[in-house]
Amino acid sequence: MGGKRHFRVWRGDESGGELQDYQVEVNEGEVVLDVIHRLQATDAPDLACRWNCKAGKCGSCSMEINGMPKLGCMTRMSTFEENETVTVTPLRTFPIIRDLVTDVSFNYEKARETPAFAPPADLAPGEYRMQQVDVERSQEFRKCIECFLCQNTCHVVRDHEENKQAFAGPRYFIRAAELDMHPLDAKTDRKEYAQAEQGLGFCNITKCCTEVCPEHIKITDNAIIPMKERVVDRRYDPLVWLGSKIFRRPMTETVGHGETSVLGAVHAQPKGGVHSHAGGSHDPHAEAEAQRGVNWHRQVPKPTVPPVDEHGRLPLTELTFDRPAAPSPFGDDVTFPMPVEHLNYAHPEQDEKKH
Ligand code: SF4
Numbered sequence: 001m002g003g004k005r006h007f008r009v010w011r012g013d014e015s016g017g018e019l020q021d022y023q024v025e026v027n028e029g030e031v032v033l034d035v036i037h038r039l040q041a042t043d044a045p046d047l048a049c050r051w052n053c054k055a056g057k058c059g060s061c062s063m064e065i066n067g068m069p070k071l072g073c074m075t076r077m078s079t080f081e082e083n084e085t086v087t088v089t090p091l092r093t094f095p096i097i098r099d100l101v102t103d104v105s106f107n108y109e110k111a112r113e114t115p116a117f118a119p120p121a122d123l124a125p126g127e128y129r130m131q132q133v134d135v136e137r138s139q140e141f142r143k144c145i146e147c148f149l150c151q152n153t154c155h156v157v158r159d160h161e162e163n164k165q166a167f168a169g170p171r172y173f174i175r176a177a178e179l180d181m182h183p184l185d186a187k188t189d190r191k192e193y194a195q196a197e198q199g200l201g202f203c204n205i206t207k208c209c210t211e212v213c214p215e216h217i218k219i220t221d222n223a224i225i226p227m228k229e230r231v232v233d234r235r236y237d238p239l240v241w242l243g244s245k246i247f248r249r250p251m252t253e254t255v256g257h258g259e260t261s262v263l264g265a266v267h268a269q270p271k272g273g274v275h276s277h278a279g280g281s282h283d284p285h286a287e288a289e290a291q292r293g294v295n296w297h298r299q300v301p302k303p304t305v306p307p308v309d310e311h312g313r314l315p316l317t318e319l320t321f322d323r324p325a326a327p328s329p330f331g332d333d334v335t336f337p338m339p340v341e342h343l344n345y346a347h348p349e350q351d352e353k354k355h
């Protein structure tokens with residue numbers, strides 16, 4: 001199947017651009033990323049494209065190929081007709097930096113906002129034990145390579161820039177679901193947090209995210225739908241509500257004016273209420289439920305290094321940064337594990353900091 005093939009590649013930057021036509025050599029067994037590399041070596045040496053592993057594992061080479069969000073390195077040329085034009089465009093949901101490279105820092109911000117794994121207070125690292133069945137259940141979500149194809153595909157943000165602030169996206173719903181299923185995670189309100197803070201209610205389970213996931217993670221069936229069902233059960237099923245009143249201690253207890261205890265931790269609640277989209281609901285009960293168990297007053301450290309320079313381009317940090325390696329996308333000032341006052345879940349040590 002060797003010979004020249006017709007490619008159309010979007011060229012441009014944040015100020016605009018257009019599709020450019022190329023006739024390029026394609027050899028047997030090649031993938032779209034090979035052809036992009038050949039273009040860089042021949043007709044378009046300044047064509048910008050992100051890639052790293054060429055093995056479908058780093059998640060860097062995300063692009064839209066004939067309108068479908070795909071990994072360039074996993075899309076075989078043999079899947080196209082011999083005379084078919086292959087059109088390659090950048091991810092549409094994220095701002096353009098140049099050519100096929102987009103600014104995906106939206107996803108890093110959402111990652112940073114997602115509460116981390118909360119280990120049990122009475123266990124030291126090394127003492128954690130869990131059943132194999134629990135490991136396997138969340139293992140599916142750990143396969144995520146952070147290609148952000150699902151984030152790019154989801155119509156909630158693809159066509160509505162204004163939703164980005166309120167919506168974390170399918171990649172972070174699977175993170176919430178994974179931790180919700182984790183038997184050693186001491187934060188018990190993952191679903192409520194997903195509903196109140198991550199915008200789970202915006203998702204109308206179209207399954208487009210599942211369709212494009214190169215790791216074949218069943219994002220909608222195994223993460224989003226179970227979380228939605230459990231949020232609804234907990235809030236609206238009268239039997240579940242009655243059962244929780246009769247048999248179970250409530251997840252949070254009011255311990256004083258403006259304070260709420262969550263599994264022993266105490267957090268001040270904001271005065272005058274807190275904005276929460278609670279899945280787009282304005283139901284005050286749902287809002288109040290959704291806010292339980294979240295440290296609303298956490299300090300959020302700001303990155304000290306901007307992700308892009310004033311021209312919207314990524315800095316050549318390997319050359320210009322004042323120490324080896326690039327700054328962390330989580331911010332140069334962030335240390336891990338994060339200080340407890342920066343966490344937005346009920347960490348047991350948050351109590352100790354107050355006294
Ligand atoms: S299922 Fe939900 S998260 Fe996935 S693409 Fe559809 S609306 Fe977005």
Ligand code: SF4
Pocket residue numbers: 143144145146147148149150151170171174209212213214215216217219
């Ligand atoms: S869930 Fe799938 S599509 Fe989404 S970022 Fe992870 S690997 Fe990519």
Ligand code: FES
Pocket residue numbers: 051052053054055056057058059060061062071072073074
């Ligand atoms: S280059 Fe790593 S996933 Fe394509």
